[in-house]
Amino acid sequence: xxxxxxxxxxxxxxxxxxxxxxxxxxxxxxxxxxxxxxxxxxxxxxxxxxxxxxxxxxxxxxxxxxxxxxxxxxxxxxxxxxxxxxxxxxxxxxxxxxxxxxxxxxxxxxxxxxxxxxxxxxxxxxxxxxxxxxxxxxxxxxxxxxxxxxxxxxxxxxxxxxxxxxxxxxxxxxxxxxxxxxxxxxxxxxxxxxxxxxxxxxxxxxxxx
Ligand code: T5A
Ligand code: NA
Numbered sequence: 001x002x003x004x005x006x007x008x009x010x011x012x013x014x015x016x017x018x019x020x021x022x023x024x025x026x027x028x029x030x031x032x033x034x035x036x037x038x039x040x041x042x043x044x045x046x047x048x049x050x051x052x053x054x055x056x057x058x059x060x061x062x063x064x065x066x067x068x069x070x071x072x073x074x075x076x077x078x079x080x081x082x083x084x085x086x087x088x089x090x091x092x093x094x095x096x097x098x099x100x101x102x103x104x105x106x107x108x109x110x111x112x113x114x115x116x117x118x119x120x121x122x123x124x125x126x127x128x129x130x131x132x133x134x135x136x137x138x139x140x141x142x143x144x145x146x147x148x149x150x151x152x153x154x155x156x157x158x159x160x161x162x163x164x165x166x167x168x169x170x171x172x173x174x175x176x177x178x179x180x181x182x183x184x185x186x187x188x189x190x191x192x193x194x195x196x197x198x199x200x201x202x203x204x205x206x207x208x209x
Contacts, residue, residue: 002084002087006123009094011157013142016129027091037093039094041076046071049068062103066108069098101159104155104162105155133153170207
């Protein structure tokens with residue numbers, strides 16, 4: 001059976017990384033092969049350029065950094081498809097939705113931003129961790145990276161809403177999770193949604209966004 005592709009999205013500090021790790025454990029407890037993936041993947045040569053941009057060590061044109069984020073996903077596209085064929089579930093910390101949301105929030109054109117990611121493997125389920133920027137700010141480590149400013153986060157949240165409204169069923173399902181709850185409560189909500197995805201009999205391979 002084909003692996004399932006889960007994507008966690010949300011504002012900065014909404015708890016994505018914490019919940020991705022927990023979802024991988026939840027899947028593995030059920031005897032499934034599950035692996036964690038994250039974007040940006042800062043370990044590749046392109047990822048290192050992205051990291052340098054996010055930590056404000058270098059500046060880059062808005063279009064150029066947008067394409068770099070997308071290229072960083074394309075680097076992994078073939079391996080994602082292969083893992084899904086090999087019955088490995090993938091839990092992914094951010095994906096193309098973040099790519100669109102942050103660049104559009106900066107002022108780039110929505111359709112232009114969507115184009116470079118067209119054709120990437122499509123997730124089965126997007127879990128959007130929703131939190132107000134005010135609440136996210138109270139969590140540890142906030143404010144160190146480039147986009148961690150309230151005005152920017154408010155715009156990003158708005159664009160995520162537009163992406164959700166635009167999404168077709170072939171591009172995956174989108175569920176909103178209240179990320180302002182306790183760690184445990186958020187995990188339970190995510191696990192419940194994930195379990196629904198596991199029981200759907202879908203052996204289609206190579207679904208594309
Ligand atoms: N970006 C990304 C683009 O512009 N284009 C793209 O294409 C992509 C892929 C870096 C930036 O890049 C942008 C978006 C980002 O601005 P990143 O590396 O994913 O992306 O970095 P962040 O999103 O900033 O990741 P964070 O680590 O800040 O946030 P997380 O993963 O959402 O949060 P997490 O799990 O690390 O938790 C943060 C803190 O809150 C606590 C945790 O213990 C931790 O201290 N916490 C909770 N506290 C109370 N209650 C809960 N329920 C909690 N859940 C977590
Ligand atoms: Na994170």
